[in-house]
Amino acid sequence: MKEWRFWLAEQRQTLMAIGIFAVMFAIYVANHPAGFTANVVQTAANKSVLLAFVAMAQTLVVITAGIDLSVGMIFILTNCLASWLVVGGAGATTLGVIAVLGSGLACGILNGLIVIYGRLQPIVATIATGAAYFGIALLLRPYPGGSVNEDLADALTGKLFGVVPASLVALAAVVLVVWVPFSRSVLGRAAYASGSSEPAAYMSGMPIRRAKFLAYALAGLLASIGGLFLTFFTYTGEAAYASGNAYTLFSIAAVVLGGVSLFGGKGSVIGAIFGAFAFRTIGDLLFVFDFDPLWQPLFQGVVLLIAVSLGAFGLFRVRNRLEWFG
Amino acid sequence: MSDITGERGMERRLPKFIRRIDPAVATAFGCILLLLAVGSIYSTSFLSVEYLLQQLKVASFLGVIATGMMIVILLGQIDLSVPWSVAVGGMMACAAAAFGHVGEVLAIPFGILCGMAIGLTNGVGVAYLRIPSMIITLATNAVAQGLMVVYTGGFSPQDSATTAMRYIATGFLVPGVPNAVFIWALIGAAAVFAFTRTTFGRSVYAIGNRERAAYLSGVDTRRVVLIAFVVSGGLSAFGGVLLAGYASKAAQSMGDTYLLPSIAAVVLGGTSILGGRGSYLGTVAGVILITLLQSILSVMQMPEAGRQIIYGVVIVAMLLVYGRQRRTE
Numbered sequence: 001m002k003e004w005r006f007w008l009a010e011q012r013q014t015l016m017a018i019g020i021f022a023v024m025f026a027i028y029v030a031n032h033p034a035g036f037t038a039n040v041v042q043t044a045a046n047k048s049v050l051l052a053f054v055a056m057a058q059t060l061v062v063i064t065a066g067i068d069l070s071v072g073m074i075f076i077l078t079n080c081l082a083s084w085l086v087v088g089g090a091g092a093t094t095l096g097v098i099a100v101l102g103s104g105l106a107c108g109i110l111n112g113l114i115v116i117y118g119r120l121q122p123i124v125a126t127i128a129t130g131a132a133y134f135g136i137a138l139l140l141r142p143y144p145g146g147s148v149n150e151d152l153a154d155a156l157t158g159k160l161f162g163v164v165p166a167s168l169v170a171l172a173a174v175v176l177v178v179w180v181p182f183s184r185s186v187l188g189r190a191a192y193a194s195g196s197s198e199p200a201a202y203m204s205g206m207p208i209r210r211a212k213f214l215a216y217a218l219a220g221l222l223a224s225i226g227g228l229f230l231t232f233f234t235y236t237g238e239a240a241y242a243s244g245n246a247y248t249l250f251s252i253a254a255v256v257l258g259g260v261s262l263f264g265g266k267g268s269v270i271g272a273i274f275g276a277f278a279f280r281t282i283g284d285l286l287f288v289f290d291f292d293p294l295w296q297p298l299f300q301g302v303v304l305l306i307a308v309s310l311g312a313f314g315l316f317r318v319r320n321r322l323e324w325f326g
Numbered sequence: 327m328s329d330i331t332g333e334r335g336m337e338r339r340l341p342k343f344i345r346r347i348d349p350a351v352a353t354a355f356g357c358i359l360l361l362l363a364v365g366s367i368y369s370t371s372f373l374s375v376e377y378l379l380q381q382l383k384v385a386s387f388l389g390v391i392a393t394g395m396m397i398v399i400l401l402g403q404i405d406l407s408v409p410w411s412v413a414v415g416g417m418m419a420c421a422a423a424a425f426g427h428v429g430e431v432l433a434i435p436f437g438i439l440c441g442m443a444i445g446l447t448n449g450v451g452v453a454y455l456r457i458p459s460m461i462i463t464l465a466t467n468a469v470a471q472g473l474m475v476v477y478t479g480g481f482s483p484q485d486s487a488t489t490a491m492r493y494i495a496t497g498f499l500v501p502g503v504p505n506a507v508f509i510w511a512l513i514g515a516a517a518v519f520a521f522t523r524t525t526f527g528r529s530v531y532a533i534g535n536r537e538r539a540a541y542l543s544g545v546d547t548r549r550v551v552l553i554a555f556v557v558s559g560g561l562s563a564f565g566g567v568l569l570a571g572y573a574s575k576a577a578q579s580m581g582d583t584y585l586l587p588s589i590a591a592v593v594l595g596g597t598s599i600l601g602g603r604g605s606y607l608g609t610v611a612g613v614i615l616i617t618l619l620q621s622i623l624s625v626m627q628m629p630e631a632g633r634q635i636i637y638g639v640v641i642v643a644m645l646l647v648y649g650r651q652r653r654t655e
Contacts, residue, residue, distance in 0.1 A: 067460060114642055114646070118642075118645075118646050120642070120645050120646065121599045121600070123404055123460055123599075124589060124590075124593060124599055124641075124645065125642060125645070127585075127586055127589065128586065128590070128637075128638045128641040128642045128645075129638055129642065130638070131586055131634045131635075131637050131638035131641075132634065132635045132637070132638025132639055132642075133638075134634050135630075135631045135632065135633070135634030135635035135636075135637070135638065136631070136635060137631075138629075138630060138631035138634065139631040139632070139635070142629075142631070239631075241582070242579075245582075249464055249467075249468055252461060252464060253465075256461070262458055262461055263458070294475055294476050294479060295472075295476055296472075297468070297471055297472035297475045298469065298471075298472025298473055298475065298476050299472065300468065300472065301465065301466075301467075301468030301469035301470075301471065301472040302469055302472070304464075304465045304468055304469075305462075305465040305466065305468075305469055308451075308457050308461050308462055308465050309451065309455060309457065309462075
């Protein structure tokens with residue numbers, strides 16, 4: 001095989017996610033009364049970027065064959081924290097942003113410590129830490145409120161040069177700063193390897209534990225970037241339980257749509273980002289086709305159910321029934 | 327885990343009946359006594375018979391739901407569709423009650439049947455399509471939520487519970503002992519019988535230990551997994567029916583507060599989250615433990631935020647004490 005065909009085989013899932021998104025977005029824009037304008041793109045981008053950050057967080061953990069059911073709650077917690085800290089002048093705002101990102105990282109580190117070094121099952125451990133994170137969020141914001149540095153918020157949610165949505169640029173910057181170095185580092189490769197086959201990775205002497213730990217920690221950081229952006233969009237902090245749960249759920253949906261294998265070892269953050277975009281476009285499609293908004297949760301649920309069921313097609317290729325039990 | 331030989335050596339010196347006790351179950355019962363002691367400091371009425379029976383009644387709702395969760399966890403799977411299975415059970419039973427006399431008779435079975443339908447979807451996904459249980463149950467939970475939102479039009483449901491539903495949740499067949507406690511006792515007895523005396527129960531343990539081995543031993547593993555999820559969905563919905571009877575009506579988010587407690591009750595009771603190990607006595611202990619913890623936090627007038635934090639911390643702490651996995655290396 002030629003080199004590019006290897007590359008294509010590796011990136012097939014990601015390219016499929018990009019394709020799904022492109023088709024859906026094209027249908028959306030074609031039916032939108034305003035058409036393909038900078039404003040329509042900006043609104044769509046701002047809505048999608050939040051889920052994209054949370055989905056990136058989920059992807060890092062899913063690649064190691066784990067799961068983080070607390071990402072939505074870290075997202076909510078950092079939103080509440082940002083509504084207290086990211087205020088005032090340039091200096092205070094910078095410190096506030098650093099503090100918010102630091103606390104997101106700390107949440108991720110705590111998850112990592114409990115799951116990797118405490119050897120607990122990620123599902124139960126992250127549900128429990130998620131409850132604690134939500135409790136802290138509620139402590140910070142018993143009632144919705146607070147404020148944020150509006151200059152910074154408007155700069156990051158507006159348009160660069162009047163065309164490009166600034167939130168998309170920020171998303172790209174995070175991908176360049178966090179994902180690219182991670183996926184190319186030894187620990188990043190070890191994260192893939194341990195998700196693909198942990199015994200094999202162990203036998204090859206890869207730093208499995210450090211890789212998984214880093215994945216959980218970075219997931220916390222990425223979720224907190226999402227929380228920061230939520231504050232920039234809403235100008236307030238709110239400890240909304242339903243919203244936290246919904247983001248956790250949608251992050252899994254985005255990851256699946258983005259072609260990241262829930263069994264670990266396959267997929268990329270880029271795919272998950274486009275999965276998130278596609279998932280958000282589903283909601284927008286309902287809107288342009290004038291569906292009753294009441295049907296939106298059901299529609300999203302059905303799409304999620306179909307998306308996870310598609311993974312079952314691999315079963316038709318199974319020659320030996322024992323392979324069912326992996 | 328490293329000093330297994332040391333533990334064995336110590337165990338051999340103990341009398342046989344003590345050796346047979348699961349340390350996790352013993353720890354859970356120890357914690358219950360500790361909580362009772364702490365509670366009696368805060369309020370003198372904490373140890374009164376009426377208060378404890380009231381707690382037992384509240385515990386029985388969680389107990390019914392946790393029984394279903396336990397079957398699924400014993401398989402090494404998990405059921406995250408509990409919140410909306412509970413809500414669907416309560417809401418559909420109340421909805422059926424609105425259809426005159428026939429509806430009133432069929433209210434309870436209809437609610438349970440709707441929960442079993444959710445369980446059936448989960449079971450088909452896990453057993454036949456081999457989708458990870460965590461994912462498919464999250465998805466069916468979302469679909470159930472969507473269906474209920476469409477059904478109610480986004481408002482809180484208007485139908486109220488039938489007299490039969492109220493009776494089984496809050497009535498008294500024997501003076502002093504709430505009916506809900508009897509219901510839990512009946513379901514618990516059925517679960518113990520199923521786990522220890524039936525092929526189905528033994529197959530559940532076998533699959534939890536190693537599905538491949540169970541399959542090769544001639545167990546129809548897919549059917550057992552399917553049935554387990556249907557039972558879990560049905561029990562969650564039945565818990566919802568009881569809750570609706572208790573509150574005289576169903577509410578949209580009535581199940582949200584039952585997901586973490588039901589998992590925690592099972593795991594704190596010593597059932598391995600990886601499946602294959604655990605006893606129903608442990609789950610009973612876990613349910614009572616969680617209920618008492620909630621009750622003490624409310625007696626202490628702890629706000630919701632503090633409750634969530636303590637909840638998460640206690641569960642992680644107890645799991646770290648005895649719920650750790652073996653080293654993979």
